[in-house]
Amino acid sequence: MPMSIPFDHTLRLYDSFAEIHQEYNGPLRFQQIDWNNIKHESIILRSSSSDDHINDTTTMFERKIIRLHINMTGKKVFVRRYPEHKFPIICEIINEDNSYSLVREIETGHYFRVQSNLIEYVDEPQLNSIYEVSFHPIPSNQSFIVSYIIQNLRWQPRYILQTYSDRSTKFQILVDIINTSPFTYQFNETHLMSGDIDLTFGTNKISSLIDAKTSTKTNIDYSGIHLFSSMNSSLKIDPYSILTLPIQSLNIHxxxxxxxxxxxxxxxxxxxxxxxxxxxxxxxxxxxxxxxxxxxxxxxxxxxxxxxxxxxxxxxxxxxxxxxxxxxxxxxxxxxxxxxxxxxxxxxxxxxxxxxxxxxxxxxxxxxxxxxxxxxxxxxxxxxxxxxxxxxxxxxxxxxxxxxxxxxxxxxxxxxxxxx
Known part of the structure; x- marks a missing residue:
């Protein structure tokens, strides 16, 4: 089943990565596959206030990143004693292994080993590590925004020029939003950024930024990085997909x-x-x-x-x-x-x-x-x-x-x- 990640705030899309802004309501947890696509040093906490002086206090927070080893110990599962067993019994996992797991039958309290492929789970098992990110101390009278950069979301523009016999022309802009992850992303607000930036994710060099569909003209220059357009409506991006959106007609001749x-x-x-x-x-x-x-x-x-x-x-x-x-x-x-x-x-x-x-x-x-x-x-x-x-x-x-x-x-x- 595809994993869905809803966010209540802003997505900033560039041409080779994305920056996510969301409310901080306590520790964040990321699965291993998602954690591998995050630029870890970019995870920062800011006050949601528009006061720049308050935002400058970001460095006062202590940030903790903990890797949690998630296993199924103590979870209730259904177990078949042998492949032909038609009526699985309810057991509790005592110790799991890739080949054989030790389980305890709930009804009798007996312990026995069973092949791991004979275990049926009620919920999807979380066998990989979970990374937990938290900030301390958090004042109770303020709201905060956490932001971080991921490399599995990006966008790129495409242009279409139509010429006609009466010498009139039509210039169109399309934006491809590219999701190379197994996650479904949903955002309430999306900003399409354009400019030139160099970031490194692990050993991969990521360079430059860029655009998409817009409702209003919001061309702003931030030290050479432009807010090209913004979408204030909900945006859903499916796993391993390319979402193409049109941009409002611009004054281009x-x-x-x-x-x-x-x-x-x-x-x-x-x-x-x-x-x-x-x-x-x-x-x-x-x-x-x-x-x-x-x-x-x-x-x-x-x-x-x-x-x-x-x-x-x-x-x-x-x-x-x-x-x-x-x-x-x-x-x-x-x-x-x-x-x-x-x-x-x-x-x-x-x-x-x-x-x-x-x-x-x-x-x-x-x-x-x-x-x-x-x-x-x-x-x-x-x-x-x-x-x-x-x-x-x-x-x-x-x-x-x-x-x-x-x-x-x-x-x-x-x-x-x-x-x-």
Whole structure:
């Protein structure tokens, strides 16, 4: 039968561990399997008062941890004298062993040995050690909260980006709460924390923290650790399970842009050819611009779907983003946006310079309007000056942005002077 652990107070979930806060009503007892997942030095007692000065008295309490050897001595059990015995008799365990146990028959008072697998228990036997944690002295006129860290509960975020033909987007956040223990956990309040922390459980290194479903925006920064969201309703987490919860929509905007950067490489000025012509064709890349004006976003896996048909078009690992931070990432070429160009380079050996004229054709074969960003720069070893079609100086690079209608194309040219 799964073991259930209800708590009346707060669970703080991070991306590699959890911190439990509960009322202290006397000694706490943990079974061996649960004790193995607790960071023992994290078990501390605090006053439930909001007064910080009272909370500072935590070190005044004496903490005791005792390992109790639990056995079944003195317990009433049902015993079959031999495997075929149909009517077990009531006995009291005198001394238990893995193979044979000494028991006393209640009706006759006789003692005898019996194979341990012939003993039937009324309740589940507790054969492992129990760890008892207590604090002393406890004033009777105050209430206290005990907290401790466990490694078998954690959470991680997932993101879904939906793009539509009208250029609108939908950004969703899902949270996976992961329970790797045989326990059922129940909490009245859950806080989803995000940040970066390093903790060690025994020989295993546990690093970092993170998120989940929320009812209100509670983005608070505690020395780099954020209270990302909180749930004030009851939460039940089943053994060996992953519970997925949605997060309330946040104020996050996504814009899709199709980009290409043309790097100009020029032949040596010493070449015998005064004029050279190069032409080529390329595909534009998809660029996603994320504008986060809502709250702290933890790092997580992002899946991107196109249109209401939910066609998967890519995936990305989103880094940690602070509030108001902007982020861009490129994700694959798009075959429907084509760049064609031809470039004429004229070398002037007398002035040791080159004049490059570039003609650009951008074609949109999509059924929708798109955002285009075209750039041109010179390779790092070259110093260039760019000029538009009207001979206006553009500086050391060309930046060209426009909205291109569906099934449309655009043509333009620019001039570049190579300096030595």
């Amino acid at each position: 996504i814009k899709t842009v199709f980009i290409y950067t043309l790097v100009l490489t020029m032949p040596s000025i010493s070449t015998n050819n005064i004029v050279s012509i190069i032409s080529n064709k390329h595909k534009f890349q998809r660029l996603y611009q994320l504008s986060n004006s809502s709250s702290f976003l933890p790092t997580g896996h992002l899946l991107i779907y196109d249109s209401s048909s939910n066609v998967l078009t890519g995936e990305w690992h989103l880094p940690t983003l602070t509030e108001f931070e902007k982020y861009e990432f490129k994700l694959g070429e798009d075959p429907d946006i084509i760049l064609e160009y031809n470039r004429t380079t004229t070398n002037n050996q007398k002035t040791n310079s080159s004049l490059i004229t570039t003609n650009i054709l951008i074609q949109n074969y999509k059924q929708q309007k798109i955002n285009i960003r075209f750039k041109s720069i010179c390779e790092l070893s070259i110093v260039c000056l760019f000029y538009d079609e009207k001979a206006r100086s553009l500086g050391a690079r060309l930046d060209y942005e426009l909205n291109l209608k569906a099934k449309a194309e655009v043509v333009f040219s620019f001039t570049t002077i190579r300096l030595y």
